[in-house]
Amino acid sequence: MGPREAYLRGALGDGRFEATVAALSQPPRTTCMRVNTLRTSTQEVVTRVRQLLESGWDQDVVRVHPQVPCAVILQGSGPHEVSYSAAGGREVIISRKAGEAVLRGAPVFAPGVLAVSAGVARGDLVALAVGREKPGSDVPEITRGTTLYTAVTTATGTGEDGGITDLTNTTSTNPAIVTVTATATSRITTISSSPCCTAPVTGSIDTPDSAAVQRTIAPGGDRRDSNLAPGTPGPIPHEDETGKGGEDVIAPPREGSSADPEALSGGEDAAREGDKEGSREEAEAEAEAEAIGAALPDSTSQSGRTVRRRHALGVLWCDARITTQQAVARPAPPPSPLAPGWTHSSQGPLPPRTGMYVGLARAVMSRQEMFRAREGLALELVEPVFRVPPAVGGLPPGWVMLQNLPSVVAALVLSPAPGSRVLDMCAAPGGKATLMAQIMGDKGEIVAFDRTHAKVSEIVSLAGELGVTCITARKADAGKALERPTGHQAPISCAAGQHPFQSQPPPHSAAAVFTSKSAAIGCGASSRGCGEAFGSMSYEDGTAAHKALLKQHGEESGDTAAVSAAATAATRVSVRTPMSDKARKREERRRAAMIQRGITPPEPRDASVPSGPTAYPPESFDHVLLDAPCSALGLRPRLQQQSGALYLRQCAAAQRRLVDAAVRLLRVGGSLVYSTCTINPGENEAIVRYLLDRYGSSLQLVPAGPPFLGRQGLVGRHPNMVEAGRGISPSEPSTTSVDDARLTAAVIQDATVPGQDVLPVTVVSKPYGEDWLSEAEAALVQRFDPSDSDLDTIGFFVAKLVKLGAVVG
Numbered sequence: 001m002g003p004r005e006a007y008l009r010g011a012l013g014d015g016r017f018e019a020t021v022a023a024l025s026q027p028p029r030t031t032c033m034r035v036n037t038l039r040t041s042t043q044e045v046v047t048r049v050r051q052l053l054e055s056g057w058d059q060d061v062v063r064v065h066p067q068v069p070c071a072v073i074l075q076g077s078g079p080h081e082v083s084y085s086a087a088g089g090r091e092v093i094i095s096r097k098a099g100e101a102v103l104r105g106a107p108v109f110a111p112g113v114l115a116v117s118a119g120v121a122r123g124d125l126v127a128l129a130v131g132r133e134k135p136g137s138d139v140p141e142i143t144r145g146t147t148l149y150t151a152v153t154t155a156t157g158t159g160e161d162g163g164i165t166d167l168t169n170t171t172s173t174n175p176a177i178v179t180v181t182a183t184a185t186s187r188i189t190t191i192s193s194s195p196c197c198t199a200p201v202t203g204s205i206d207t208p209d210s211a212a213v214q215r216t217i218a219p220g221g222d223r224r225d226s227n228l229a230p231g232t233p234g235p236i237p238h239e240d241e242t243g244k245g246g247e248d249v250i251a252p253p254r255e256g257s258s259a260d261p262e263a264l265s266g267g268e269d270a271a272r273e274g275d276k277e278g279s280r281e282e283a284e285a286e287a288e289a290e291a292i293g294a295a296l297p298d299s300t301s302q303s304g305r306t307v308r309r310r311h312a313l314g315v316l317w318c319d320a321r322i323t324t325q326q327a328v329a330r331p332a333p334p335p336s337p338l339a340p341g342w343t344h345s346s347q348g349p350l351p352p353r354t355g356m357y358v359g360l361a362r363a364v365m366s367r368q369e370m371f372r373a374r375e376g377l378a379l380e381l382v383e384p385v386f387r388v389p390p391a392v393g394g395l396p397p398g399w400v401m402l403q404n405l406p407s408v409v410a411a412l413v414l415s416p417a418p419g420s421r422v423l424d425m426c427a428a429p430g431g432k433a434t435l436m437a438q439i440m441g442d443k444g445e446i447v448a449f450d451r452t453h454a455k456v457s458e459i460v461s462l463a464g465e466l467g468v469t470c471i472t473a474r475k476a477d478a479g480k481a482l483e484r485p486t487g488h489q490a491p492i493s494c495a496a497g498q499h500p501f502q503s504q505p506p507p508h509s510a511a512a513v514f515t516s517k518s519a520a521i522g523c524g525a526s527s528r529g530c531g532e533a534f535g536s537m538s539y540e541d542g543t544a545a546h547k548a549l550l551k552q553h554g555e556e557s558g559d560t561a562a563v564s565a566a567a568t569a570a571t572r573v574s575v576r577t578p579m580s581d582k583a584r585k586r587e588e589r590r591r592a593a594m595i596q597r598g599i600t601p602p603e604p605r606d607a608s609v610p611s612g613p614t615a616y617p618p619e620s621f622d623h624v625l626l627d628a629p630c631s632a633l634g635l636r637p638r639l640q641q642q643s644g645a646l647y648l649r650q651c652a653a654a655q656r657r658l659v660d661a662a663v664r665l666l667r668v669g670g671s672l673v674y675s676t677c678t679i680n681p682g683e684n685e686a687i688v689r690y691l692l693d694r695y696g697s698s699l700q701l702v703p704a705g706p707p708f709l710g711r712q713g714l715v716g717r718h719p720n721m722v723e724a725g726r727g728i729s730p731s732e733p734s735t736t737s738v739d740d741a742r743l744t745a746a747v748i749q750d751a752t753v754p755g756q757d758v759l760p761v762t763v764v765s766k767p768y769g770e771d772w773l774s775e776a777e778a779a780l781v782q783r784f785d786p787s788d789s790d791l792d793t794i795g796f797f798v799a800k801l802v803k804l805g806a807v808v809g
């Protein structure tokens with residue numbers, strides 16, 4: 001058990017931890033559409049979606065959420081048993097992120113495709129499997145462009161000198177993976193008459209289902225499919241359920257290409273790492289293979305097909321234990337490149353295999369097109385493992401936005417009154433900001449920060465799509481959003497009104513001040529530059545589903561449209577990148593210089609980009625939303641979790657920096673909503689504890705509702721963590737001591753180094769650790785537990801605090 005698992009197990013308890021992990025690997029069955037009430041009504045959306053529902057779907061799958069009137073819920077189902085026999089052995093392996101999007105109802109776009117069976121043509125049915133990533137990285141184990149060779153099943157043969165193992169008996173209905181060295185291949189001389197051979201040069205291979213194989217590998221497929229993209233790596237071994245192997249998958253590299261050694265099979269890697277002797281043998285075998293390959297004529301197929309010599313050179317998956325004159329059933333398959341999960345149906349020509357098979361799909365592009373295209377729909381789902389009602393795509397643009405239910409709740413909990421001045425500190429892509437604008441009737445101002453131009457563009461685009469004008473989006477580090485005092489500040493009254501949603505309207509404070517600089521920002525600025533198309537639906541929260549589809553669209557950022565994504569398939573995200581303040585100044589200087597030289601400058605390059613301050617004086621806002629960047633351990637489905645224990649704590653350190661700024665930017669009487677999409681209490685309850693302890697009577701925790709949908713927060717403290725007088729220190733340091741020492745150093749630095757990044761510590765009541773909440777406090781926050789099947793949401797946390805007094809410093 002790694003430190004991260006130990007930490008989360010300790011926090012949640014074994015039972016809840018396991019239920020949570022199980023829930024996180026699957027998508028929620030429900031999809032939430034937040035209705036843009038500035039454009040339409042919830043009832044209108046329900047009516048239209050019901051009309052759009054295809055046959056086979058009950059009208060009841062669409063309903064308004066009983067406690068969240070602006071949310072329309074689509075009821076999906078799954079996991080369903082899918083028979084892949086119609087795929088005839090053809091497979092496509094897609095990236096993890098694409099797989100997660102598919103589980104939420106999206107089709108597959110070209111950039112999400114990693115590996116495709118040889119010869120897949122448009123219209124072919126394929127089994128869709130999810131590839132996994134190399135541990136600790138974002139890089140898939142399978143390199144994009146790989147060809148999957150199916151159907152090499154059993155080999156029958158007799159060696160010239162009797163050295164070849166007869167594989168017929170290794171399996172009959174469940175064939176073994178066969179791994180053949182080039183050397184061994186060259187020695188197979190007695191061959192069956194099956195014409196399906198692709199890998200061995202001088203022979204063919206007998207299969208229990210030659211007909212099926214022929215469907216998979218069309219005549220000539222070997223020639224066509226040997227033309228891999230430059231740099232394409234070699235083998236893609238698959239693992240079967242029995243552990244005896246399932247198929248031999250060999251993808252020869254292009255001649256002259258330098259195959260990525262990282263991309264070699266796990267088995268080969270293992271052989272390399274664990275056995276240097278094996279590596280040497282392997283190298284020798286390769287050298288020998290090359291020599292033999294060189295000796296082979298270009299056309300050597302007994303089945304009459306031309307087989308290029310490079311096939312001999314290109315046999316890459318090579319068990320170090322294989323000696324010449326042997327063809328062997330692979331004794332232990334290398335690790336599967338497929339994410340663990342559902343099992344491939346045993347019906348059909350392929351044996352049952354373990355892997356994350358997410359559905360039966362139809363190829364919209366051929367294999368070659370999938371790898372050549374930079375964008376576009378590659379595969380549409382025919383029979384998904386999880387089903388989502390396919391009706392959303394037909395709605396008019398800007399009517400709805402896909403938004404996780406707890407995110408909707410977070411914005412409702414803040415519920416700024418019309419005319420309020422709101423800071424959304426970490427706002428991209430703008431899901432909560434646009435909902436708050438909706439709640440405010442688009443009256444007032446929402447300053448929406450995010451840290452990159454691309455992300456700010458997402459906010460601008462979404463606001464434009466939804467017809468919201470009161471959002472001013474800026475590129476800014478929210479941790480530096482507190483302006484340092486610079487002389488006189490003109491007091492400006494703060495016009496926070498009351499709002500019917502507000503369960504506890506904060507007392508208004510005369511202490512609220514704005515500088516004239518900040519007051520000068522008008523709402524109108526946000527509408528500039530919003531004109532370009534954005535898909536009518538978006539995932540917010542920066543989810544992997546979001547990013548996956550964005551990547552699939554070939555954009556750095558944009559729409560995900562995970563549900564009924566035919567709509568988004570047609571919608572290219574196109575946003576202009578706003579100019580940074582620096583770039584703007586540069587541009588201004590350039591124009592001034594041109595004018596000085598008597599040249600009329602052209603129109604400003606990007607006049608539509610909102611500009612303005614990225615830092616504000618203390619107490620500038622009526623409300624602050626800090627939807628914090630977090631470890632995102634609540635997002636689902638997640639087919640692979642990568643973050644470690646140290647990362648979780650680094651997230652908490654970053655969040656403390658942000659909440660410190662939030663508290664200061666909030667006016668007295670104003671309210672702060674803090675939310676995350678993680679289940680990690682160190683980023684949730686412990687941050688609230690930190691706020692309450694640090695700011696004492698200046699802050700009050702108030703009910704994070706209505707609506708109340710989640711469970712109460714965690715009470716007490718992490719059982720394995722103790723306070724050690726400063727920062728966080730584990731009571732069981734054996735596995736985490738290095739992490740914690742580094743973290744403690746980071747925390748101390750955070751609190752003591754003077755400078756723009758670090759806020760002065762003025763109210764410190766006690767050191768903070770993994771202390772959570774009291775019973776009374778825990779009842780005020782909302783913790784959305786992904787394993788709560790009634791709720792069926794992502795993991796999420798919401799807390800609300802009201803500022804009762806000024807914070808000095």
Ligand SMILES: C[S@@+](CC[C@H](N)C(=O)[O-])C[C@H]1O[C@@H](n2cnc3c(N)ncnc32)[C@H](O)[C@@H]1O
Nearest residue numbers: 426427429430431432450451477478540627629
């Ligand atoms: C959870 S997402 C916000 C989702 C958003 N509130 C919504 O509802 O659509 C967190 C965001 O914080 C941004 N972020 C991270 N660090 C930041 C910083 N120092 N300043 C501003 N934004 C930051 C990330 O770029 C990311 O877009």
